[in-house]
Amino acid sequence: MASETTSKFPPNADQARLKSLGEKVRNRLEANPAIYKVPSDDVELFALGEFMSPAECGKMMELIDATAKPSKVFDLSYESGYRTSYSGDVDPQDPFVKKIGRRIDDLLGIEPLWGETIQGQRYMPGQEFQPHHDWFHPGTSYWDFEMSRGGQRSFTTMVFLNEVEAGGTTDFVDLGISLEPKPGVLLIWNNAKPDGTTNPMTIHAGRPVQAGAKYIITKWYRTRQWN
Ligand SMILES: O=C(O)CCC(=O)C(=O)O
Numbered sequence: 001m002a003s004e005t006t007s008k009f010p011p012n013a014d015q016a017r018l019k020s021l022g023e024k025v026r027n028r029l030e031a032n033p034a035i036y037k038v039p040s041d042d043v044e045l046f047a048l049g050e051f052m053s054p055a056e057c058g059k060m061m062e063l064i065d066a067t068a069k070p071s072k073v074f075d076l077s078y079e080s081g082y083r084t085s086y087s088g089d090v091d092p093q094d095p096f097v098k099k100i101g102r103r104i105d106d107l108l109g110i111e112p113l114w115g116e117t118i119q120g121q122r123y124m125p126g127q128e129f130q131p132h133h134d135w136f137h138p139g140t141s142y143w144d145f146e147m148s149r150g151g152q153r154s155f156t157t158m159v160f161l162n163e164v165e166a167g168g169t170t171d172f173v174d175l176g177i178s179l180e181p182k183p184g185v186l187l188i189w190n191n192a193k194p195d196g197t198t199n200p201m202t203i204h205a206g207r208p209v210q211a212g213a214k215y216i217i218t219k220w221y222r223t224r225q226w227n
């Protein structure tokens with residue numbers, strides 16, 4: 001693809017940074033007795049219960065309802081059906097949003113400026129986010145732009161805000177792992193392998209909600225300062 005051969009960012013451009021950040025965050029999470037490591041040989045995946053209180057989850061859902069608009073996945077349009085949830089950047093200046101963001105920064109021990117702003121998402125019945133990687137793929141239309149504003153995505157963090165009546169699991173499709181939304185639970189995964197190359201096995205999906213609604217927040221970290 002033309003954009004790949006002309007890009008100043010080779011595939012796995014941030015390998016060394018992903019490797020050292022992976023080590024740092026892994027050590028920190030493994031030293032935290034409250035954090036559960038989901039057993040997998042292929043992906044570093046962690047979970048933490050009661051990361052947000054029921055009141056905090058409720059407040060965040062109100063903010064999402066106030067900002068939600070159709071999600072965009074880079075060059076894939078909402079109409080394509082790939083990601084049909086409603087999403088919005090909850091106000092990064094809101095003191096409550098800042099507080100939750102800082103709590104995630106502290107837990108992982110990643111430089112706060114490397115974190116993207118928290119994104120809220122709401123799925124109604126039939127809405128889903130089809131299998132994808134959160135890391136950026138070389139050769140895409142967004143590769144150069146995203147790589148130049150913070151580098152590759154290192155860690156994904158995601159909080160389930162509510163109980164979903166039916167459906168809406170987060171599935172790691174190549175791992176055979178399906179996680180049911182439980183309010184307040186934080187998921188964390190490393191988008192890279194221990195050697196710092198991007199990890200194809202992180203492919204995951206937000207399965208269609210069958211009944212009720214599903215609310216989540218997501219915060220992604222890069223390998224350098226994001227803007
Ligand atoms: O809704 C989910 O369970 C997954 C969301 C997701 O993968 C994302 O926002 O990148």
Ligand SMILES: [Fe+2]
Nearest residue numbers: 132133134204
């Ligand atoms: Fe994702």
